[in-house]
Amino acid sequence: NICIYLLAMISSLSMVSAFAVFFLSCSSNVQAFGPVMRPAAIGGTRYVNNDARPMSSSVLLRMAEGGPPQYERRAASAISNEEVGQGTYLIRVAADDEKPVEYEPGHVLALEILNPEKGEDDEEEWLRGPYTVTRSDDSSFDVMYRVVGKKSQTFSAAVVKSTDSINNNARFQFGGKFKVPILEGIHHPEQLERIVLISTGVGVGPQMGFIEQALCDDAFAHIQIDLYAGFRNAKDVCCSDTLNDLATAHPDRFSWEAIVSDDVGRTSDPYALSKIANHAKKDSDSVNDKTATATHYHLIGNGSMVNEFKAGLKEAKIPDDRVTIEMYFNHKEIPRPDTVKSITDAVLKGRNSDHTSSDTKTEK
Template structure:
């Protein structure tokens, strides 16, 4: 499978209805695989059976799926997997001409899509989803005990993409449910004394969409020298890249680090991810210090003024460091 397919996965991961819209690459797994469908269709991967313990609404439009399995599993926050649930046409019949319906028919009646792991233990899995389409609504309404299937292991986990030896600070920037994998990664990082401190800037459209704020507050209070977080509400404050005041959330920190020794992880809306990545690189942040995962909005044109504003903010951070 070529680089183009790999990039396609990274773009589609966690999109509620993305899986049936294109192929994704061979999974990074030691498991033997069983064929799912024919050539030019979604990939081969070994299916693991699980049970949905709870579909917990953690904010308006955001649901945390708590999944149990009898098998020992090895996922980390930021891994992408294929997650399946059986159609229930008694609730809301699908359009039989839709890609979702046709793909489910080819998969024995099971809808499937790529989703990003938020947390994982040996036999438990958490996945945070946004309720926006047919599959996500099915997960949201599923009763406890509903059978699910999952498999494959794609993408690089968040912490695995950070070079600890050359990093003094980590900045995670998320939009919407992109905060889910960040929370899991932060929890793991706080258990490792060798990990650098982390700033999380989480962007939401409205206050009622803020996910797991109590958990983040608790971690910040328990680890003030290792973790800090801030939220931005776009309907009140505008997008993160909209003005210099918003960007101060990214570049002002209690954790001391140069630009060159700061790692940026960008996850969520492709427009913001693309603008931040372009602006950071234009401002002189090494590409090796930027990791990304885009969920949706890939066709959006990047705002050149926002890119310039981000680049200038990086330059200001460098100047401030030089003066100090």
């Protein structure tokens, strides 16, 4: 009886193996981000590509465990790759086909470039990653990236021949449309008086694109937009010329300031908080919901900043639908209680009193 049982088990296992091989051989219609992608950075609808190559069993396993999303790939070419801050680039990518490019600032897409260090048959011949759209038109889009490690160094080296010349032989692919764009996430703009944008690093890119978009939208014509962009040092500051031009063209609607931590501390330190709170609007009399405020906050950047501001705003009774976020890394960073309290106190002070801004800077 034991022998019969063992033979039955072996037969069952053989059938399972055969099914697995069959399933893998029929999987050529799906494309996942692959082993160099960070699945946690992207969420949303899954997309199917009928022309993609077969997936490995490891990719299938990650899918079964709620792994990376799938998307349709489109061939593309780089038009420009401008250094907009020390080690930070704004790349413009155009689709090679005639189909429209339908993105808005804040959308996340998958961008791939053929890895010059790998062979055509290598599983990792495409460098893949999630990138947040800065701006887009009907045929192209811009994304901002910073060169910080081997992957981004390889990406940057594959894009350019030299400091001012695009490598026309670089092969790109893009696809997917994830997350909610910034403008779409701001509900009932008619109830707002102010939008506060707080960013770290390349998070300023999509916020800049949103500002351009909102300044041309009649629904936002009555709203003051204030950007506080955090950077480590003055050389890291990005897109100053573009942001200054926008502020000059719309002095009554837009202002911005680079919060350089080496000089004045982080965006959650006293100097920046005094700026953020000083212009804060009181609750609008026209708002029907007594708990709603006339200010919307959009936070984008590292998890430390986002989580601390999110917690501080919650403690200040800012409704959840008046706070939108996008995190790039350190997603599980635990907010520091003292920083959360400082944010809460600053926001409450700005909402409940008319006070004068302090220009006292935090010494580092």
